[in-house]
Amino acid sequence: MKNILYLFAAFLFFGTIVWSCQEEVPELGTLYVPTNLGVSVDIQSDGSGLVNFQASATDALNYHFYFGNSPSEDPFVSSDGKASNFYKKTGTNDYLVKIVAFGAGGVSSSITEEITVFVDFEVPSEIIKALTNNGSKEWYWKQDVSGHLGVGPQFNDAGEVVSDPTYYAAAPNEKEGLCLYEDVLTFTDNGDGTFGYTLENQGDTFFHTDEIQDAVGEPSPGYDACYAYDTTGNKDVLFSPTDSGVNPSTGINMEFTNGGFMSYYLNSSSYEIMYITDTEMKVRVIQKRNGLAWYHIFTSEKTASPDPEFTDLVWQDEFDTDGAPADANWNYDIGTGSNGWGNFEEQYYTDRPENVIVADGVLKITARKENFSGKGYTSARLKTQDKFDFTYGRVDVKAKVAGGGGTWPAIWMLGSSITTVGWPKCGEMDIMEYVGNKPGYVQSAIHTPSSSGATVNVKSTTIENETTEFHVYSVIWSEGQISFLIDDQRFYTYKPAEQNDSTWPFDAPQFLILNVAMGGNLGGAIDPNFTESTMEIDYVRVYQ
Incomplete structure (x- = not known):
């Protein structure tokens, strides 16, 4: 019986039974319960x-x-x-x-x-405002800057605190195509002195190679990789003071409950805020496994992916032949449209040479103050509908815009499906809109079922000599992203986190439109001294 008991104990603690031809089995050490x-x-x-x-x-x-x-x-x-x-x-x-x-x-x-x-610790109000906008605020990887993800030692050989990723700093957009840049980090001020955090990672997390085995149970491939990992659910954010010695630093540490982390999995939930503004935040996190210091840079303005290069010229109008615009390229909208083309505009569109003509190597669209068919102004709107449309590519339009109070010149595109599905289901891209009542600014905008009319998907930028000098207004339209440029400088990108029929009707052909409107919802009040103004276009080029 004694032998049997010892064998049973060995099985329990070692998982195997070693049979022996001897009668006695060595006794285990005494087990003490504290x-x-x-x-x-x-x-x-x-x-x-x-x-x-x-x-x-x-x-x-x-x-x-x-x-x-x-x-x-x-x-x-x-x-x-x-x-x-x-x-x-x-x-x-x-x-x-x-x-x-x-x-x-x-x-x-x-x-x-x-x-x-x-x-007894209160986070400075300016940090809370920058982090949460005193409500909820989304943050994304600032992927287009060097070192948006980096790593280095905590201390140098002299024992001094290191503040930079001296071992490795990711190049701009280096992780493109992986799951990392798709993450959305949302911080919320609950209004009762508590703060929340959620990480939306579309189901996949980017893991440090050494953390893969413990976190997901898969053998590490030897490099950082994406794995399915559930990050849903609200986490609490706990703030505390820190004196790590890193510089710069806000002296504030964030710790997430329930295993929360900031997008890149390092098996740590504690992050020091090095600096934070309304649009940018840099944090430092110590990886428990090896004591290395990792650096992350985030932005509240979603960073666009690099735009593809479209180099094959597939359509163009250089406006080299004087007279009416080429009939093979352009149609016209004539009249006042429904309710002033839906925007309470004041012009009557014509195809008369007084309003649209090619001369001196440029297309001239002229808005004029004159009584015509019941309206006090005339102008022109040209379009390539039924003559040319395309899906994905780059459009360059070299133009000098019309100015004066009440003018509203525009270079834009509409989905060819407008005749069947209507607006805004067809989708609209405003490559350039200018308001004469607001000189020195131009804007680009997107209209979709999720944001039509007074769209939220719009951004303006400053410009100089827009009515006296030519500038190149461009759109780069690719699968999943639309970028707007002036003189080859990107200033706005539309890239919705979720793309569906409501946010992304841009996987079908669109056609081009050029016009100068007067007044209306955007053009505003017309200067009583206005007589006429012209938008000149040197060329329109489409690349794929």
């Missing part, structure tokens, strides 16, 4: 959140402390029963602390202790 487990708690009264613990038990080899910060926290292991923890949630809060004492053979006993901790 007894008399107790803990003393010293809660600092200075509002720092520091709590010191001293656990003791008979026959204990080590102690595991669970401080009650979150249900999934890793234990702090102590061999002498001493432990300290900074609690970071501001105000007065209760925590349930669990201490587990381990004895020989892994047997254990445990106790729990409820503590109340007061933390």
